[in-house]
Amino acid sequence: MTETIHVACEGQFQLAEGVQYDDATGHLWWTNINARELWRLDPSSGEERYWILPQRIGCFALTQRHDVVLLALEGGLAQFNTTTGTLKRMATVEPHILETRTNDGRCDRAGNLVFGTQNERGRNALGSWYRFDVHGRLQKLDLPQIAIPNSLCFSPDGSTMYWCDSRLHVLMQSSYDADTGHISNTRLFADPGNARIHPDGSCVDAEGYLWNAEWYGQRVVRYRPDGSVDRVIPLPVSQPSCVAFGGPALNILYISTAREDLGAAAIAAEPLAGSILAVPMGDVRGLPENRWLGAV
Structure with missing residues (x-):
């Protein structure tokens, strides 16, 4: 089967990442990390909007308010109000590293x-995984x-956490207790x-x-729950960075991509x-994107 690939936003982003779909508003969100930008697209109208933040955004979460997003900025977590443009700092992350x-x-x-933290100055494993709970x-x-840290997502029942250290080239899974954050049976x-x-x-x-x-794989891969490959979608780009389902029926696969470190010949x-x-x-x-359910 050959899939038809459309362009939702021809943004020429250096490092588009973390694409998510808000099923309540129909908006598609992503970050352009190195430019410190948070982007929002209405796929039905083509209307785009973006905000420049004081720090790069590693990842983010939708919340119970459509105009408030929880951001994981370089040094910590903050609630960002897209209507007023205000930031509310919530937690500091690894200020000593x-x-x-x-x-x-x-x-x-x-x-x-x-979410995870990554080492920007080398290949040593200095980062960790964290949970910022609803309290x-x-x-x-x-x-x-x-x-x-990459590939963070959860099984439909929430009991399995998928993750990876991209440096190691493999995908991992762990048993996960959402009530306590307890991790076990990593394999x-x-x-x-x-x-x-x-x-x-x-x-x-x-x-x-x-x-x-x-x-670098120039493709998206669908894995069965047992880890075997179910299907492969070849892409016209070498650096796909994240995937999310969206659209009214949640049957459109959105893919963020990057042109970071690509020379002129590669971009051509x-x-x-x-x-x-x-x-x-x-x-x-x-599945609908999970929201951060803390107070906003």
């Missing part, structure tokens, strides 16, 4: 934000330290089998299959690098 910043994250099925408490999760989920490929952002569909954007060969792509998936449907 100068080499790290926040990176990938998503909310669990109980409305807590889980505003920050908790370090009992997982190995990481260099580049391999899937191995793409190519040391050049860096697993990046992921999401889980309504059937419990995991979709992963493969940085893949002019859609840095765009937000959209792939209609027919009868495959996603």
Whole structure:
């Protein structure tokens, strides 16, 4: 089967990441990390808007208010009101480690934000996974330290947390208790089998299959719950960064991409690098994006 790939936003972003769909408003959100931008698109009208923040955004979460987004900025968490442009600081993250910043994250099925920190100055595993719960408490999760946290998402019942350290080229899974943040039974989920490929952002569909954007892999892969490959979507770009289901029926796969570190020849060969792509998936449907359920 050959999927039809559309361009939702031809943004030429250096590092578009963390794409999410708000099923309540129909808006598509993502970050342009290095430019410190938060973007919003109305796919039905094509209307775009973006905000420039004081720090880079590693990840973010929708909240119970359509005009408030929880941001994981470089040094901590803050609520951002898109109507007033105001920031409300919530928590500081790793102020004692100068080499790290926040990176990938998503909310669990109980409305807590889980995110990781990454080492920006080398390949050593200096980062950690954290949970910012609905009561505003920050908790370090009992997982190995990481260099580049990615692929954070949860099974439909919330009991399995998927994640990776992109530096290690494999996808992992852990048993997860959303009430306490307790982690157990960490094990391999899937191995793409190519040391050049860096697993990046992921999401889980309504059937419990995991979709992963493969940085340098030029494709998105759908994995069965047992970790075997179900299908592959080839892409016209080498650096897909994250995936999310959206649209009124949640059957459009949105893919954020990047043109970071691509030279002129590479960009000429893949002019859609840095765009937000959209792939209609027919009868495959996603799940509504989990929101942070803390007070806003």
